[in-house]
Amino acid sequence: MDVSRICSELVAIRSENPPGNTSVVIEYIRDFLDARGIVSTVMDTGGGRCNLVTEGPDKPLLLCGHVDVVPALDEGWTHPPYSGTREKGYVWGRGATDMKGGCAAILAACDTLVNEGDELPATLAFVCDEETGGDRGIRYLIAHDLIAPCDCLIAEPSPARHPCIGQKGLCRLDLKFVGTPGHGSLYPTIGISAIMEAMELLEYVKSLHGREFQMDEKLREIIRLSSEVFSEEFQILEGSDILERVTFNPGVISGGEKINIVAQQCSVNLELRIPWGCCIPDLVKDIRAHATNGTVVEKTVHDPSFTDPGCNFAAVVCHEVEKVWGGDVFPILQWAASDARHLRCAGFQVVEYGPGELATLHGINERVSVVSLENAVKIYRGILNTYSKKQKRHDIRSV
Structure with a gap:
């Protein structure tokens, strides 16, 4: 056949x-x-x-x-x-x-x-x-x-x-931000931009990639070997970061009403891939704490x-x-x-x-x-x- x-x-x-x-x-x-x-x-x-x-x-x-x-x-x-x-x-x-x-x-x-x-x-x-x-x-x-x-x-x-x-684990979040609209020519003196609020949170999310987590040494050795394979497969230098750290992707962002209006709303569909040793509820709690003028809704969570x-x-x-x-x-x-x-x-x-x-x-x-x-x-x-x-x-x- x-x-x-x-x-x-x-x-x-x-x-x-x-x-x-x-x-x-x-x-x-x-x-x-x-x-x-x-x-x-x-x-x-x-x-x-x-x-x-x-x-x-x-x-x-x-x-x-x-x-x-x-x-x-x-x-x-x-x-x-x-x-x-x-x-x-x-x-x-x-x-x-x-x-x-x-x-x-x-x-x-x-x-x-x-x-x-x-x-x-x-x-x-x-x-x-x-x-x-x-x-x-x-x-x-x-x-x-x-x-x-x-x-x-x-x-x-x-x-x-x-x-x-x-x-790795998977965590998908829906982030929604609410701003205070005003004339675009007066921002940032007047108004709160939902888009900029979202950008600030994404800057924090970027920092999550730097966190390190504790894990069993046998598991860490498998990760080391796996990382070497990925580095070769994808021709990248830091293969270990893929498995040992939180990786993230703001896959869909939408917001604003008009170019000269301070944005009243913005939404982000955020996906996080979760390494071993990372507690997802604690991670989501930290993200919520940094979501000024925003709400965080869990859509999909898998360890x-x-x-x-x-x-x-x-x-x-x-x-x-x-x-x-x-x-x-x-x-x-x-x-x-x-x-x-x-x-x-x-x-x-x-x-x-x-x-x-x-x-x-x-x-x-x-x-x-x-x-x-x-x-x-x-x-x-x-x-x-x-x-x-x-x-x-x-x-x-x-x-």
């Missing part, structure tokens, strides 16, 4: 989020599985936001991927973002790396297993809504008991030799999470990666959020590993190399082999 063709066909099926309609891409996956005798259930959680879960008794392994992608404009792309073009050793297009490449590799690995006459030792879950928080996707499956806690591999893109075992790097599942994944890629293989922590945080909270032991070109993630000319796709299939197949043996031993003991 040509995994690059599967990836290309998935990319060509548009599933931008927003709006989040994944019905067509989920139908493609259901038809693919049906043709191989793998029965699944599709649930529409509204507006075409569809998820798929394979049927059958609980399995010792969950293979999981999201099929929604962030939007893309046509401008600047070498190939149209939803073409799924295969050229020069890559599949090009929005979602090729995040993460239809990983979904394609899961499907191709299951295809090889079924063709060899083996029973699938894993539940498969393909979900919507990862890019906007997971309420209609993985959190829906968890809330409705459609998946049960077990070892879980999410096919999110990762460095080739480094499965991901944890993510940092990680899977024990010494657990058997992490060892299995690293072993299969080493067999395929060779070299120095070890697990890392990651800066971004994913469905892993929800699954860990529900009792799953989660490792992320998948194909992709991280530098193109959410960017123009997103793409995935065919080599990384093919190697991901081999790695997933090796993991499935391990769990097939475990399942057979369990079945024998149950007789």
Whole structure:
């Protein structure tokens, strides 16, 4: 089975989020599985936001991927973002790396297993809504008991030799400021500008990046190794700052009424990524204390999470990666959020590993190399082999 063709066909099926309609891409996956005798259930959680879960008794392994992608404009792309073009050793297009490449590799690995006459030792879950928080996707499956806690591999893109075992925390805040309007020519003598109040708070937020936090030394060593990987992947000097410190982004700012009026209102959507050792309630309290003439509303809060790097599942994944890629293989922590945080909270032991070109993630000319796709299939197949043996031993003991 040509995994690059599967990836290309998935990319060509548009599933931008927003709006989040994944019905067509989920139908493609259901038809693919049906043709191989793998029965699944599709649930529409509204507006075409569809998820798929394979049927059958609980399995010792969950293979999981999201099929929604962030939007893309046509401008600047070498190939149209939803073409799924295969050229020069890559599949090009929005979602090729995040993460239809990983979904394609899961499907191709299951295809090889079924063709060899083996029973699938894993539940498969393909979900919507990862890019906007997971309420209609993985959190829906968890809330409705459609998946049960077990070892879980999410096919999110990762460095080739480094499965991901944890993510920083996430805190999204809505900031609203109220000023005292007046004629713009008289400011700052007369009037209070809501925009300038917002700017003052953002100056304080910038200072949060300088804070240092206490953490377990074993965790700090993993962060050190992870930071070296990031520095190499992204060609940056201070990779450690990504994981050890608060990072922030005022993603949306709007305010003011007219150019010659002192602004009466201003709003900011602020996102903070939270390192291990940082107390989110204390951090939000500090921000509130510095929000003069402003209110702070928490929209999304998730603590940092990680899977024990010494657990058997992490060892299995690293072993299969080493067999395929060779070299120095070890697990890392990651800066971004994913469905892993929800699954860990529900009792799953989660490792992320998948194909992709991280530098193109959410960017123009997103793409995935065919080599990384093919190697991901081999790695997933090796993991499935391990769990097939475990399942057979369990079945024998149950007789």
